[in-house]
Amino acid sequence: MSRRRISVAINGTDYTAEVEPRLLLSDFIRHEAGLTGTHVGCEHGVCGACTVQLEGEPVRSCLLFAVQADGRQVRTVEALAPSDEELHPLQQAFHECHGLQCGFCTPGFLMSLEPVLAGAHELSDAELRELISGNLCRCTGYQGIVDAVRLAARRMSGEPDEGPATTATEGTR
Amino acid sequence: MKPPPFEYEAPTSVEAAIALLAEHGEDGKVLAGGQSLVPLMNFRLARPDVLIDVNDVHELSYLRRADGRLRIGALTRHAQAEASPLVRDHWPLLTDALRWVGHAQIRNRGTVGGSAAHADPAAELPVAMTALDARFHVRSNARGDRVLAPAEMFADQLQSGLEDDELLVEIEVPPTPTATGWAFTEYARRHGDFALGGAAVVLEPDGGGCVDRAAIALLGAGPTPMRARAAEEALAGQAITPALAREAAAEAVRDISPTGDMHGGSEYRRGLIETMAERALLAAAARMNDGRAA
Numbered sequence: 089m090s091r092r093r094i095s096v097a098i099n100g101t102d103y104t105a106e107v108e109p110r111l112l113l114s115d116f117i118r119h120e121a122g123l124t125g126t127h128v129g130c131e132h133g134v135c136g137a138c139t140v141q142l143e144g145e146p147v148r149s150c151l152l153f154a155v156q157a158d159g160r161q162v163r164t165v166e167a168l169a170p171s172d173e174e175l176h177p178l179q180q181a182f183h184e185c186h187g188l189q190c191g192f193c194t195p196g197f198l199m200s201l202e203p204v205l206a207g208a209h210e211l212s213d214a215e216l217r218e219l220i221s222g223n224l225c226r227c228t229g230y231q232g233i234v235d236a237v238r239l240a241a242r243r244m245s246g247e248p249d250e251g252p253a254t255t256a257t258e259g260t261r
Numbered sequence: 262m263k264p265p266p267f268e269y270e271a272p273t274s275v276e277a278a279i280a281l282l283a284e285h286g287e288d289g290k291v292l293a294g295g296q297s298l299v300p301l302m303n304f305r306l307a308r309p310d311v312l313i314d315v316n317d318v319h320e321l322s323y324l325r326r327a328d329g330r331l332r333i334g335a336l337t338r339h340a341q342a343e344a345s346p347l348v349r350d351h352w353p354l355l356t357d358a359l360r361w362v363g364h365a366q367i368r369n370r371g372t373v374g375g376s377a378a379h380a381d382p383a384a385e386l387p388v389a390m391t392a393l394d395a396r397f398h399v400r401s402n403a404r405g406d407r408v409l410a411p412a413e414m415f416a417d418q419l420q421s422g423l424e425d426d427e428l429l430v431e432i433e434v435p436p437t438p439t440a441t442g443w444a445f446t447e448y449a450r451r452h453g454d455f456a457l458g459g460a461a462v463v464l465e466p467d468g469g470g471c472v473d474r475a476a477i478a479l480l481g482a483g484p485t486p487m488r489a490r491a492a493e494e495a496l497a498g499q500a501i502t503p504a505l506a507r508e509a510a511a512e513a514v515r516d517i518s519p520t521g522d523m524h525g526g527s528e529y530r531r532g533l534i535e536t537m538a539e540r541a542l543l544a545a546a547a548r549m550n551d552g553r554a555a
Contacts, residue, residue, distance in 0.1 A: 218452055
């Protein structure tokens with residue numbers, strides 16, 4: 089099958105490679121660009137671990153072919169932290185609220201949540217849980233993740249910082 | 262979990278897309294949002310030789326109202342339709358149905374036309390479109406333009422009425438009268454899962470508190486979305502009471518035999534669909550009466 093030369097801008101850097109049309113975007117990100125923060129779970133669009141942002145919108149990278157991202161902008165979890173020393177507020181909140189244990193699902197959660205974080209402090213628990221319904225986590229039971237989103241949203245909206253909620257964190261340590 | 266090899270084409274116009282479909286015939290397959298097709302390819306349940314990617318056919322991405330009718334370009338993303346004030350104000354049944362489609366990440370990519378062409382009986386949009394009696398505009402070089410009714414479009418399980426060389430270009434939804442009641446109900450174990458059963462109901466008022474015309478479409482009841490015609494006819498000219506809604510729902514599922522599986526047996530699903538239809542009828546009737554009062 090004929091290969092194609094494509095160029096995908098990932099986190100502002102152009103990655104160019106000659107690929108088969110069947111190469112999934114998730115595999116392009118990991119194997120061609122070498123960015124292994126994007127995790128591959130189910131490879132059929134159910135688990136959400138491979139979620140990245142295509143032109144700013146969260147999408148499953150295992151349900152896109154790399155050729156479809158030719159000439160487009162992709163953001164992965166590597167784009168979140170401002171430096172090696174400092175985490176993104178959402179990452180920091182996941183850390184503080186026990187929003188992860190093994191961490192496999194975390195990049196997908198972060199990339200799904202980051203674009204909607206600004207409005208997340210106004211959401212009800214049910215709305216927030218629907219927001220994360222497209223990502224599976226087998227460690228946390230989700231409460232730590234909900235707490236983390238609340239904490240990050242609160243901090244980013246400039247409300248007084250009361251630290252992590254204690255509902256789930258105390259019981260799970 | 263890697264798709265089999267294929268040749269890839271990415272036309273940028275409807276004309277080029279249907280030329281490619283004519284050239285490749287049964288070997289060609291249209292790729293729209295890919296949220297159903299790509300999983301099938303990753304599982305190697307689908308092995309198209311040629312993928313014709315229509316994501317760059319921008320002329321197929323639109324939502325507009327003309328002569329009171331909604332026209333949805335086939336490439337319109339679920340998320341765009343879900344967020345559209347035009348759809349919410351005039352065809353709220355579609356907005357309600359769209360909220361049940363997959364998850365936000367799926368709806369960012371999935372398309373309205375793709376949901377129709379995939380013809381999955383457990384999917385929400387085909388059921389809503391069946392209740393609204395939508396029309397499906399398809400185009401090919403060989404036959405020109407054709408218009409399909411829901412029963413033609415949703416021909417069988419995962420089998421649309423499109424010929425191999427045809428492209429779905431537009432979904433047209435007729436207007437509903439003022440104060441029309443609507444409701445979409447479904448039950449799934451987790452939000453975003455395929456539903457075990459559901460129903461879409463449209464109740465057009467006669468102006469005197471009774472139903473002029475009812476449409477009931479069932480989700481998961483058989484190989485395609487199913488209209489419950491006998492139940493619909495029984496509701497014409499009636500005021501919806503809880504007893505009547507219960508009777509109509511029982512009538513709606515009288516002849517269905519849903520396929521059972523590990524997630525729910527046939528009898529369970531039948532009972533579930535009956536309950537979903539009853540709830541949808543009551544919710545739609547309440548909205549119809551609210552509309553009349555307003």
